[in-house]
Amino acid sequence: MCRRGWCGADRYAGVRPATMRRGAMQRDTMSNSARAQEWVTRRERGSLSAIRLGVWIARRLGRPLARLLLYPVCLYFCISSPSAARASRIYLGRVLGRAPRLTDRLTHFLTFARCLLDRVFLLGDQSDAFEITVHGEEILQEIERNGGGCILIGAHFGSFEVARAVGRQRRCDLPISLLMYEENAQKIRAALAAINPNLATEVIGLGRRESMLAVAERLQRGHFIGVLADRNVDGRDMVRYEFLGAPAAFPQGPFRVAMLLQCPAVMMVGIYRGGRRYEVHFETLAPAATARPVDSAVWLDDVMTRYVTRLAHYCREAPFNWFNFYDFWG
Numbered sequence: 001m002c003r004r005g006w007c008g009a010d011r012y013a014g015v016r017p018a019t020m021r022r023g024a025m026q027r028d029t030m031s032n033s034a035r036a037q038e039w040v041t042r043r044e045r046g047s048l049s050a051i052r053l054g055v056w057i058a059r060r061l062g063r064p065l066a067r068l069l070l071y072p073v074c075l076y077f078c079i080s081s082p083s084a085a086r087a088s089r090i091y092l093g094r095v096l097g098r099a100p101r102l103t104d105r106l107t108h109f110l111t112f113a114r115c116l117l118d119r120v121f122l123l124g125d126q127s128d129a130f131e132i133t134v135h136g137e138e139i140l141q142e143i144e145r146n147g148g149g150c151i152l153i154g155a156h157f158g159s160f161e162v163a164r165a166v167g168r169q170r171r172c173d174l175p176i177s178l179l180m181y182e183e184n185a186q187k188i189r190a191a192l193a194a195i196n197p198n199l200a201t202e203v204i205g206l207g208r209r210e211s212m213l214a215v216a217e218r219l220q221r222g223h224f225i226g227v228l229a230d231r232n233v234d235g236r237d238m239v240r241y242e243f244l245g246a247p248a249a250f251p252q253g254p255f256r257v258a259m260l261l262q263c264p265a266v267m268m269v270g271i272y273r274g275g276r277r278y279e280v281h282f283e284t285l286a287p288a289a290t291a292r293p294v295d296s297a298v299w300l301d302d303v304m305t306r307y308v309t310r311l312a313h314y315c316r317e318a319p320f321n322w323f324n325f326y327d328f329w330g
Contacts, residue, residue: 058120063129066117074109084325091328094244095319104320111320115159115272127165129276134166136282139266140174146288149219150264152176153254153285155230155311158321162270162278163226177218178203179211179227179257212257219263226268229254229307231324241308244315246329255285255303259296262289265303267310271318283310 058066078085088108092100100108121129143150154160166174180203204214204225215225232238232251240247258265265286271279286303293299315322 159270
């Protein structure tokens with residue numbers, strides 16, 4: 001039976017914490033977003049030069065040799081960034097249910113570094129070198145049959161870039177445009193241009209009058225609009241949900257876009273499984289709507305609850321794929 005028109009809602013029955021119901025929604029303070037902004041700013045300081053150097057090294061040495069260089073880089077990062085190391089300990093303690101060992105923390109940073117390195121090859125049209133298992137491909141097929149696109153909602157978890165490789169595996173293009181705030185969009189365009197100049201036009205910057213028109217136009221052309229829904233550096237429109245045992249703030253914006261444009265909202269996670277192996281999961285959070293919901297607050301709460309619940313599930317399944325290196329619960 002479908003609840004409020006949501007097929008498959010029974011999958012989530014009994015797993016929705018009481019603190020995540022509509023009555024428990026709270027507007028978040030700026031503290032979490034300030035920490036996110038601090039992490040992003042610190043990480044991106046000199047990032048374009050570092051990306052260009054990293055791309056050059058990866059292409060010159062190849063993936064196997066470049067991976068060897070990640071060990072000293074991660075060790076340096078652990079020493080030079082105590083706040084990121086502390087955030088890793090906090091997260092791993094929550095998701096593992098015990099105090100993390102040194103090997104756990106190093107594995108966490110190494111997983112992050114390996115996914116960053118693989119980004120060069122996944123975005124550089126060398127995805128055939130990877131073994132990619134896809135779950136939920138029928139969701140994409142149904143959306144394509146209906147002739148439209150969807151909002152593809154991810155997180156700073158594993159590899160979002162591996163989604164492009166899914167289309168190559170299927171011997172067809174999977175047109176993905178990335179939606180993000182304009183300041184970040186400019187940096188991402190420059191980073192993508194350093195890896196693959198053809199990808200720079202796939203970024204849509206929010207905050208401009210024509211942004212939503214661009215999203216609507218690309219959806220009509222069957223594009224998948226990718227957006228990461230676990231972080232919002234400007235602190236606007238945040239709501240707290242229970243996540244891995246404590247309240248954490250999540251932005252409503254990505255889900256509000258799907259609601260306003262009445263298009264499907266599909267969750268996507270690309271889990272790094274070690275070596276050359278990735279596992280991609282697609283899950284429907286909300287089907288396409290024929291009209292806007294009567295109660296938008298209930299609609300948003302339902303969809304965000306599904307997203308947060310499933311994100312927690314994947315964190316427990318693949319704990320070292322979480323790449324928010326700041327106090328997410330602060």
